[in-house]
Amino acid sequence: MDGDPVDFVGTVLSGMVSLTKIMPDGRTQMVAMLRQGNFLGHPYRAQTSYNAVASTPVVMCGFRREPFEKLLRKIPGLGQGLLEQSSKELDAAREWMLLLGRKTAREKVASFLIIFAREKVAQHPSLMQKRMHLDMPYTRAEMGDYLGLSLETVSRQLSALKNDGIVDPDGKRGVTVLNYAALLSETGDDADGGWLA
Amino acid sequence: MDGDPVDFVGTVLSGMVSLTKIMPDGRTQMVAMLRQGNFLGHPYRAQTSYNAVASTPVVMCGFRREPFEKLLRKIPGLGQGLLEQSSKELDAAREWMLLLGRKTAREKVASFLIIFAREKVAQHPSLMQKRMHLDMPYTRAEMGDYLGLSLETVSRQLSALKNDGIVDPDGKRGVTVLNYAALLSETGDDADGGWLA
DNA sequence: CGGTATGTTGACGAAGGTCAAGTAGGGTGG
DNA sequence: CCACCCTACTTGACCTTCGTCAACATACCG
Numbered sequence: 001m002d003g004d005p006v007d008f009v010g011t012v013l014s015g016m017v018s019l020t021k022i023m024p025d026g027r028t029q030m031v032a033m034l035r036q037g038n039f040l041g042h043p044y045r046a047q048t049s050y051n052a053v054a055s056t057p058v059v060m061c062g063f064r065r066e067p068f069e070k071l072l073r074k075i076p077g078l079g080q081g082l083l084e085q086s087s088k089e090l091d092a093a094r095e096w097m098l099l100l101g102r103k104t105a106r107e108k109v110a111s112f113l114i115i116f117a118r119e120k121v122a123q124h125p126s127l128m129q130k131r132m133h134l135d136m137p138y139t140r141a142e143m144g145d146y147l148g149l150s151l152e153t154v155s156r157q158l159s160a161l162k163n164d165g166i167v168d169p170d171g172k173r174g175v176t177v178l179n180y181a182a183l184l185s186e187t188g189d190d191a192d193g194g195w196l197a
Numbered sequence: 198m199d200g201d202p203v204d205f206v207g208t209v210l211s212g213m214v215s216l217t218k219i220m221p222d223g224r225t226q227m228v229a230m231l232r233q234g235n236f237l238g239h240p241y242r243a244q245t246s247y248n249a250v251a252s253t254p255v256v257m258c259g260f261r262r263e264p265f266e267k268l269l270r271k272i273p274g275l276g277q278g279l280l281e282q283s284s285k286e287l288d289a290a291r292e293w294m295l296l297l298g299r300k301t302a303r304e305k306v307a308s309f310l311i312i313f314a315r316e317k318v319a320q321h322p323s324l325m326q327k328r329m330h331l332d333m334p335y336t337r338a339e340m341g342d343y344l345g346l347s348l349e350t351v352s353r354q355l356s357a358l359k360n361d362g363i364v365d366p367d368g369k370r371g372v373t374v375l376n377y378a379a380l381l382s383e384t385g386d387d388a389d390g391g392w393l394a
Numbered sequence: 395c396g397g398t399a400t401g402t403t404g405a406c407g408a409a410g411g412t413c414a415a416g417t418a419g420g421g422t423g424g
Numbered sequence: 425c426c427a428c429c430c431t432a433c434t435t436g437a438c439c440t441t442c443g444t445c446a447a448c449a450t451a452c453c454g
Contacts, residue, residue: 023385027385029299031294050291083276086283090290091246093290102345104409141432155433155434156410159434159435171419302442337402349445353442369450
């Protein structure tokens with residue numbers, strides 16, 4: 001899925017969609033991970049300059065832009081919800097800017113893993129003490145595009161975290177977190193990671 | 198100005214405000230440049246984790262959060278405007294993510310200068326052909342925090358661009374753009390820079 | 395006139411990118 | 425069921441880029 005003039009908005013019902021930006025020479029940066037409930041596309045703005053990539057099978061609920069904007073005008077709560085979500089994404093984007101601009105490779109990889117681990121802990125708090133298996137929907141190359149690293153560096157950092165007994169990459173996409181607290185401390189953030197729920 | 202629970206929102210009337218994120222060990226990343234008309238603070242969200250820094254003398258029009266949210270509910274157009282602006286800032290943040298994650302130091306500095314030059318060109322299109330003087334509101338260190346670079350690297354890249362006859366840094370905060378087209382081509386973006394107005 | 399902020403430049407080192415070789419699964423066709 | 429292949433992953437060697445440390449220059453301010 002490609003495209004400049006996007007005449008389409010929608011919410012993700014299931015699966016995971018990534019937005020990426022690409023430079024003329026091919027350098028790629030992922031700029032958003034959209035999950036269940038997230039909104040794709042800008043109301044009131046016809047142009048965007050992203051590419052959307054489905055990292056897993058995705059089901060979306062889509063609208064064409066114009067009818068949707070009409071709907072927006074009719075139902076005030078809708079706009080409020082979108083504003084809230086947009087604010088949240090803006091926060092996430094800025095958190096990611098700190099990561100891209102200032103974190104080391106190790107901190108970047110740890111931060112990436114923590115995103116998924118944190119989510120699982122939120123569902124099952126007891127998991128925090130135990131080994132916790134994560135299924136990453138990304139290849140090393142995609143992680144690299146997310147973190148502003150080469151895929152080799154991602155691989156090396158995962159190996160290093162494994163040597164330190166913090167995680168255990170298994171299989172192609174699996175990662176077992178052996179020590180959540182240690183992983184958290186490798187992110188460079190302070191305890192709660194500056195992540196607001 | 199510091200602070201977690203922010204009970205305050207407002208728009209910038211004049212001057213320039215920067216939002217920064219800081220890691221526990223002091224590493225700093227600027228995450229937004231707010232100019233005239235930009236909105237500061239999240240309606241519907243009490244917590245943020247930024248620091249706001251005025252780079253120039255600033256005049257703001259502020260509200261406490263609760264009355265403002267009431268106002269929001271009364272005036273539907275207000276919410277729409279905020280949503281549009283939030284979308285714009287999200288786009289800008291993502292553009293910046295590409296810069297932070299994937300651009301070289303030279304491309305970063307050129308992109309930074311182009312932001313200010315582009316704005317001036319938008320006002321006076323004829324300037325594009327001529328030498329164009331910019332007044333940067335930032336020190337080298339602040340530029341570095343914006344670009345995810347050390348201040349020394351910023352300084353070196355400016356010197357390099359000067360040697361190449363593309364810009365001429367003069368005085369402390371002044372930069373004269375000698376060749377707009379060349380500067381643009383140093384950003385790594387394609388012609389229109391992926392920047393939407 | 396000295397003092398403090400900011401900026402420049404050089405020397406050096408470390409982090410991470412690039413290139414290249416080799417490994418491990420997982421799926422497909424024989 | 426096995427051989428093969430393709431893709432993803434790992435690891436090593438090397439090199440580039442950028443950060444760090446330090447010395448010095450410049451400018452602004454009292």
